Amino acid sequence: MTSRTASFGLGDRLARWLHLAFCAAVFVFLIAPMLVVVPLSFNAEPYFTFSEGMLALDADAYSLRWYRNIVEDEEWRLALANSLFIGLAAAAIATVLGVLAALGLTSPAMPGRALVTGLLISPMITPIIISAAGMFFFYSYLGLSQTHLSLVLAHAALGTPFVVITVTATLAGFDRNLVRAAESLGAGPFVVFRRVQLPLIAPGVIAGALFAFAASFDEVVTVLFLGGLEQRTIPRQMWAGIREQISPEILAVATFLVAFVLVLMGVVEWLRGRHGHQGEPAP
Amino acid sequence: MALSLAGARVRAAALTLPLVAFIGVTFLAPLGLMLARSVHEPLVADSLPDTLAVLENWDGVSLPGEDVFQALARELLTLHKQRSLGGVATRVNRLESGMRSAIVRTARQLRNADPGSWREAMIAAAPIWNEPKAWRALQRSGERYTLRHFLHALDLERDSEGNVVAQPPDQRIYLSLLGRTLMVSVVITVICLILGYPVAYLIANSPPSRSNLLLLLVLVPFWTSLLVRTTSWIVLLQNQGVINDLLVAVGLTTEEGRIPMIYNMTGTLVAMTQILLPFMVLPLYAVMRTIAPSQMRAAAALGASFGQAFVRVYWPQTLPGIAAGSLLVFILSIGYYITPALVGGRTGQLISNLIAYHMQQSLNWGLAAALGAILLVCVALLFFLFNRLVGVERMRFT
Numbered sequence: 001m002t003s004r005t006a007s008f009g010l011g012d013r014l015a016r017w018l019h020l021a022f023c024a025a026v027f028v029f030l031i032a033p034m035l036v037v038v039p040l041s042f043n044a045e046p047y048f049t050f051s052e053g054m055l056a057l058d059a060d061a062y063s064l065r066w067y068r069n070i071v072e073d074e075e076w077r078l079a080l081a082n083s084l085f086i087g088l089a090a091a092a093i094a095t096v097l098g099v100l101a102a103l104g105l106t107s108p109a110m111p112g113r114a115l116v117t118g119l120l121i122s123p124m125i126t127p128i129i130i131s132a133a134g135m136f137f138f139y140s141y142l143g144l145s146q147t148h149l150s151l152v153l154a155h156a157a158l159g160t161p162f163v164v165i166t167v168t169a170t171l172a173g174f175d176r177n178l179v180r181a182a183e184s185l186g187a188g189p190f191v192v193f194r195r196v197q198l199p200l201i202a203p204g205v206i207a208g209a210l211f212a213f214a215a216s217f218d219e220v221v222t223v224l225f226l227g228g229l230e231q232r233t234i235p236r237q238m239w240a241g242i243r244e245q246i247s248p249e250i251l252a253v254a255t256f257l258v259a260f261v262l263v264l265m266g267v268v269e270w271l272r273g274r275h276g277h278q279g280e281p282a283p
Numbered sequence: 284m285a286l287s288l289a290g291a292r293v294r295a296a297a298l299t300l301p302l303v304a305f306i307g308v309t310f311l312a313p314l315g316l317m318l319a320r321s322v323h324e325p326l327v328a329d330s331l332p333d334t335l336a337v338l339e340n341w342d343g344v345s346l347p348g349e350d351v352f353q354a355l356a357r358e359l360l361t362l363h364k365q366r367s368l369g370g371v372a373t374r375v376n377r378l379e380s381g382m383r384s385a386i387v388r389t390a391r392q393l394r395n396a397d398p399g400s401w402r403e404a405m406i407a408a409a410p411i412w413n414e415p416k417a418w419r420a421l422q423r424s425g426e427r428y429t430l431r432h433f434l435h436a437l438d439l440e441r442d443s444e445g446n447v448v449a450q451p452p453d454q455r456i457y458l459s460l461l462g463r464t465l466m467v468s469v470v471i472t473v474i475c476l477i478l479g480y481p482v483a484y485l486i487a488n489s490p491p492s493r494s495n496l497l498l499l500l501v502l503v504p505f506w507t508s509l510l511v512r513t514t515s516w517i518v519l520l521q522n523q524g525v526i527n528d529l530l531v532a533v534g535l536t537t538e539e540g541r542i543p544m545i546y547n548m549t550g551t552l553v554a555m556t557q558i559l560l561p562f563m564v565l566p567l568y569a570v571m572r573t574i575a576p577s578q579m580r581a582a583a584a585l586g587a588s589f590g591q592a593f594v595r596v597y598w599p600q601t602l603p604g605i606a607a608g609s610l611l612v613f614i615l616s617i618g619y620y621i622t623p624a625l626v627g628g629r630t631g632q633l634i635s636n637l638i639a640y641h642m643q644q645s646l647n648w649g650l651a652a653a654l655g656a657i658l659l660v661c662v663a664l665l666f667f668l669f670n671r672l673v674g675v676e677r678m679r680f681t
Contacts, residue, residue, distance in 0.1 A: 012589060023485045026478045027497075029557060030504045033515035036525060040518060048518045049528050097302040104298030109291035116299055118670050123310050125666045127618020129635040130655045133642050134313030137320065157309040160302060189294070211506075218508040221620060225642070238510045242517065242625050251518070254511040261507045265499065 034258050041066060041251035048248055066252040076237060076253070083217055083233040086148060090155035091213035097156075098163025098212070099205055103193070105164070106171040117164075124161035128221045131158065136225040146228035154222045159212030166211060170204025171197075203271035210264055217260075314659070321432050321652035327424045330371045331358050335425040338418065347418055352401040355421075356393055363390040377647065378431075379420035385409035419443060432653035457637070457654065464634040467552065468616035472563075474556050475612050476605065479563035483604070486564070487571035498568070505561035513625050516554040520545040520626075546628030554622045559615055563608035566673075570604030607673040614665045618658060634658055 044063035045051050053061025070076045104110055105117055123131065132154075139150040174197070182192045198205070220235035227236060234253065241250040328335060333354040341347045362368040368390055376383035385408075392408040393401075402412075411417045423431070423441070434440055434447060438455040442448045449455065486497045504512065519525050527541045536542060544550060574597065582592035620635035627636065634654060641651035 015589065019481055019485065023482050026482050026560075027500050029478070030560060031500055033512055033519060033557060034504060034507055036518055037511065037515050047523070049523055049525055093305075097305050101299040101302035104295040104300075107291065107295035107298070109288060110295040110299070111292050114670065114674075116303065118666070119311075120299070120302060120306060122666070123306065125614055125662060126310075126314070127620065127635055127655075127658055127662060129618065129620045129638050129642075130314065130317065130659055131310065133638065133651060133655060134315075134317035135309075136642070137316045137648075138309075138313035141316070153309045157306060160306065164302070214506060218510065220510060235508065235510050238508075238514070239625075242510065242514055250514055254508070254514050257508045257511050261503060265503055265506060269495075269499070 037251050037254045038258065041248060041255040043248050043251075046248060048251060066248040069249050070252055073249075075232065076234075076249075078230075079232050079234045079237045082148070082231055083235075086151050086155055086231075086233060087213045087216040089152040090159050090216045091209050093152070093156035094159035094163050094212040095205065095209040098160045098208060099167050099201075101160075102164050102167035102171055103197070105168055106174070108176075117168075120164050121161045123158050128158075132221045132225040135222060139226055145226055146231065148231055150226045151223060151231055151233075154226060155216035155219055156212075158219060158222070159215045162211035162215055163205075163208035166208035167201060167204045170201045174200060207268050207271060210268060214261070214264055218257075317652050318656050318659075319652075320648055321656045322428055322430065324374070324424075324429055324432075324649050325427050327371055327374050327421075328427045330362055330367065331355065331421070331425060334358050335422065338422050338425075341418065341422075343419065343422075344415055346402075346413065346415070349400065349402050351418075352405055352412070356389070356401045356405060359386060359390040360393060363394065373646070375420055375424045378424050379416055381411055382417060382420055385411045385417065416443065429649075432649040433656070435650055436653040436657055460632075460634055460637060461657070464617055467548075467555075467633060468613050471552065471556050471559060471616050472609050472612045474552075475560050475563040476609060478556070479560055479567055479608065480601075480605075483564045483567035483571055486568050487574070488576060494572075501561045501564050501568075504557070505565070509558060509621055510625075512558055513554055513622050516550065516557070516626055517545060520550060520553065545626050546631070548627070548631040550626035550628065551623045551631035551633070554626050555616065555619060558622060559612045562611045562615060566607035566611065567601065567604040570601055570607075574600050603673065607669070610665060610669040610673065614662055614669065617665075618662055 039054070040048050040050065042062040042064065043051065043054060044061050044065065051061050101120060105113060105120075110116070135150070135154050136145065139145045139147075139154075144150045178196050178200075179192055182196045187195070218235055220233075220239050223231065223233050223236045224239065227233070234257075238250055238253060241247065334351065337351050337354050338347065341351065359368065362371060368387060372383040372386040375386060389405050389408040389412070393404060405412045423429075431441065435450075436457050438450045438458045439447050440450050482497075482501070486494050486501070489497060517524070521527070522541045522543065522545075524545075526544065527536070530536045531538055531541065544553070578596050579592050582596045583589075587595070617633075618635055619633055620639060623631050623633045623636050624639065627633070635658070638651050638654050638658070641647045641654070
């Protein structure tokens with residue numbers, strides 16, 4: 001068991017190198033676009049290509065001016081506040097409802113599981129333009145368009161599938177005998193959940209909540225349809241910036257979002273590291 | 284025992300109930316409302332009730348009588364006063380071009396006079412009232428329930444006899460757009476499979492520490508903002524962008540010969556492939572890591588070449604992953620909106636972009652809803668297939 005891969009005859013080594021080169025190219029294709037944004041956000045000039053000074057690593061060619069612009073700009077500050085508020089509220093709703101539903105869906109007694117699961121996942125699969133158009137009619141009809149409430153509810157609906165899927169996956173590795181043991185000792189359903197199940201599935205719940213938050217934090221189409229000037233979020237600001245004229249300000253925000261996702265992934269990895277891989281029985 | 288099983292069923296269902304209710308109200312109800320708009324258009328019927336009532340006795344060929352003219356004139360004047368003429372005029376105009384200006388002009392001119400004959404006054408204001416087609420358009424736009432948006436979405440219409448016929452050639456855009464969207468989705472799915480399969484294989488067959496690292500290279504872009512990734516592609520691909528600068532610098536192209544790679548179909552294809560690739564790699568990886576490497580070693584030990592071992596042993600076992608990844612990428616592609624809207628230019632638009640156009644610019648919400656309904660049926664069928672073949676519980680994001 002020294003080598004994990006099988007060993008084949010002549011030409012095998014060449015094929016393996018070709019395979020590695022191909023994969024390296026694909027990884028570059030996946031990652032490079034995000035990396036290009038980071039250095040360009042420090043461009044002292046209002047262009048989004050590398051200036052000669054930048055390539056020569058001239059310190060004067062780099063600047064924090066775009067970051068300063070963003071921090072000082074009222075619109076971006078409002079956008080950040082809106083994004084955080086809508087994201088947190090939506091993630092909270094999605095997490096509570098999603099965890100409850102996942103508990104039901106993983107129960108062996110759940111009737112019509114495939115149908116209900118499909119239904120609950122549908123917001124993730126439905127083309128966003130259709131969801132957003134429908135929500136536009138719906139919230140206009142209720143007189144709730146251009147309110148934060150409509151966006152919180154919309155993003156909560158779009159975020160629940162992430163919670164359901166993540167928590168369901170965590171619960172799949174959950175030993176139901178623990179529930180029976182607790183019940184036989186006289187614990188009621190609420191106590192069983194809080195003292196036995198929740199601590200064990202907490203990593204999945206947190207991951208699901210983070211994904212629901214991230215989904216809201218990156219959602220622009222419902223904001224375009226439901227939001228007004230007061231509800232502008234970070235993606236909405238970026239959308240406007242990309243549509244009109246890309247200024248390096250957008251790249252500075254993009255860099256911030258890349259850093260955000262790296263932190264998010266770090267937290268999720270840390271949770272996984274502590275509790276073993278999803279779908280695999282915990283040690 | 285049976286009682287406790289029934290209790291468990293009720294309890295499980297009760298746990299899902301809050302979310303089912305929430306999704307029902309905040310997601311399915313809006314969808315239903317949108318779908319209803321594709322066949323239900325009550326505005327004209329509600330605005331011109333008297334006219335439509337007297338028009339029912341019209342033979343459809345000759346000029347309607349004075350009573351019809353009078354009813355319409357009165358209702359148009361009322362609408363004009365209420366400032367709600369525009370919506371009605373626009374809807375009638377969709378069935379017969381020229382009706383919008385005719386209606387607006389008529390209402391404006393009639394206001395100034397109390398004519399002896401409404402018919403003469405209206406024809407003087409807009410000669411189109413002399414033609415039966417104007418009245419047919421009025422009558423048909425007054426149908427509360429209609430299939431014309433679906434006909435329109437399929438490049439069809441009703442002629443004056445009510446037969447379903449093809450739209451004039453210059454109006455036929457939706458079927459070809461639907462075809463283009465499906466074609467683009469197939470191309471992206473195939474490219475993702477070609478790029479993703481070897482990568483998933485590498486990740487699944489690396490030692491755990493390295494495979495975790497490689498997996499992160501897939502997960503980080505997967506979770507990075509769509510807008511960030513789309514912005515990056517603009518930075519890379521635009522005419523004054525990084526790649527063109529590089530090509531000019533190394534002399535592969537000239538300053539004038541910069542390659543247009545964005546704001547066209549190329550931009551849509553490149554950016555969407557990168558954005559959707561993780562949806563292919565992750566399900567493939569999930570399947571591949573369950574295939575023991577010892578199987579390939581066994582095949583080699585029995586004298587199989589790598590090619591033989593791969594085709595006979597490995598590939599068949601990855602088919603569920605291929606199905607999952609391909610269906611997922613395909614489903615997401617056909618409904619894609621953001622990226623084509625930002626980098627697709629004029630030629631790289633997909634069906635979702637046209638729905639957005641009718642929602643936001645032309646304000647033809649009935650047509651937007653009909654196009655949305657057609658798209659939704661495609662997605663629902665594919666999702667049903669996905670659920671059957673793969674099962675949603677096999678999806679993963681970490």
